[in-house]
Amino acid sequence: MTDPELQQLLSQLRDEPAPFPSVSAGVLAHVERYQRRRSRSLWTGLAATAALVFMTLAIRPAWRVEPMPAPRFAAVKPPAFIHNPPSVAATRPVGRPRRVTPRPRQLPFETETLTVKVVTDDPDVVIYWIVEGQGESQ
Amino acid sequence: MQIVELAIPLPRAEAASFERLLELHERQVARIAYRLLGRSDEAQDATQEVFLRLYRNLGALRSQSDVGAWLYRVTVNVCRDALRRRPPFLDLHRDFASASPTPEHLSEAEQQKRILADAIQQLTHQERECITLHDIEGLPTREVAAIVRCAEVTVRSHLSSGRAHLRDIILRRRP
Numbered sequence: 001m002t003d004p005e006l007q008q009l010l011s012q013l014r015d016e017p018a019p020f021p022s023v024s025a026g027v028l029a030h031v032e033r034y035q036r037r038r039s040r041s042l043w044t045g046l047a048a049t050a051a052l053v054f055m056t057l058a059i060r061p062a063w064r065v066e067p068m069p070a071p072r073f074a075a076v077k078p079p080a081f082i083h084n085p086p087s088v089a090a091t092r093p094v095g096r097p098r099r100v101t102p103r104p105r106q107l108p109f110e111t112e113t114l115t116v117k118v119v120t121d122d123p124d125v126v127i128y129w130i131v132e133g134q135g136e137s138q
Numbered sequence: 139m140q141i142v143e144l145a146i147p148l149p150r151a152e153a154a155s156f157e158r159l160l161e162l163h164e165r166q167v168a169r170i171a172y173r174l175l176g177r178s179d180e181a182q183d184a185t186q187e188v189f190l191r192l193y194r195n196l197g198a199l200r201s202q203s204d205v206g207a208w209l210y211r212v213t214v215n216v217c218r219d220a221l222r223r224r225p226p227f228l229d230l231h232r233d234f235a236s237a238s239p240t241p242e243h244l245s246e247a248e249q250q251k252r253i254l255a256d257a258i259q260q261l262t263h264q265e266r267e268c269i270t271l272h273d274i275e276g277l278p279t280r281e282v283a284a285i286v287r288c289a290e291v292t293v294r295s296h297l298s299s300g301r302a303h304l305r306d307i308i309l310r311r312r313p
Contacts, residue, residue, distance in 0.1 A: 001305050009254055010273040010304075016251070018168035018185075020178040024160050027189040031156065034193070 074117045076128075156193055159205055164189070166275070167213050173270040174217040176259040180224075184216045191216070210277070210285045214267055221263060250308075257307035265300030268293050273301075 118127035167188050172181040191212055192205070199205050258266055264286070271282045272293070279297070283290040 001308060003301060006301055006305060006308075007273055009250060010269065011276065012247075012251060013173070013255060013274050014169070014276065016169070016255075017165060018172040018178065018181055020168070020172075020182045022164060023168065023182055023186045023189065024157075024164055027160060027186055027193075028157065030186070030190055031193050034190075 068121065072119045074119065076115045076117050156196060159192065160189055163206070163209050167209055170210070170213050170270055170275065171217055173255075173258060173274060174214070174263075174266060175220055180220050184213070184220050187216050188213050207281070207284070210271065210281075214271075214285055218263070253308055253311050254304065257304050257311070260307055261300050261303055262296075264288075264296045265303065268296040269300045269304070272297055 112132075114131040116129040116131065118129060120127065164185070168181060168185045171184040171188070172178060175181045175184060188209060192199075192209065195208070199208055258269060261269065267286050268282055271277045271285060272279060277285070279290050279293045283293045286293065
């Protein structure tokens with residue numbers, strides 16, 4: 001038997017079907033089961049996710065950390081500042097009156113003081129912030 | 139509700155294209171599996187396994203030509219696995235000896251085919267793979283080399299030695 005004869009004979013085997021019934025029904029049944037399982041696991045996953053989200057939302061208020069209250073600022077009016085220099089006569093010894101050339105008197109500043117009281121969470125800690133100004137903001 | 143509407147068409151489309159592929163390639167895969175394994179029960183299981191693997195990997199295969207080459211490769215691999223699992227003293231010729239009538243009742247051509255089919259089972263598995271894919275299925279040696287994962291020159295060598303073995307077996311069995 002020559003090589004081409006053998007090859008021709010071998011190629012004839014291609015037309016011979018396999019001697020067993022089609023597997024397509026079995027394969028499709030498997031596939032259907034696989035799809036059903038996949039779809040079931042998809043729904044289970046979705047349900048689990050939904051339950052998790054729901055639980056998270058339900059429990060969340062307990063986890064929430066109360067924010068610190070904003071510090072309250074209270075403007076406290078300072079006591080009126082009285083600029084009252086001691087009189088010269090009261091401090092000088094009595095005697096010959098000395099001539100005093102009056103120096104040009106310096107006018108007192110128009111001072112304005114603002115005290116800010118900062119109240120914190122701790123009742124023992126109160127911060128006072130004193131702002132002094134000359135009529136202008138600093 | 140929206141998810142239900144979106145999720146259902148995809149598996150349906152998948153199933154439809156899979157059914158078409160099954161219809162197109164089933165006979166070929168079954169034939170190759172039968173030639174490589176020589177037993178109809180094992181070949182049937184192997185064919186089923188090949189198509190289940192195809193279904194699982196359907197998304198990764200883009201074109202029809204991809205599917206063809208992929209199926210050949212997977213068929214060869216599944217058959218190799220089945221051969222590895224096979225018990226050592228299995229009667230390999232059981233199917234070929236009992237599936238059809240005795241050679242005396244067949245025409246000469248049919249007798250030759252039967253002797254040849256039987257002789258293929260006596261080759262080494264490499265020779266059988268190369269003879270089945272190249273000489274029976276008509277694939278070029280380059281493609282066969284890609285499927286059985288060896289060099290093209292090795293495929294040619296297996297073809298040559300396989301044909302020599304077949305000739306010997308046929309000559310010995312001829313009356």
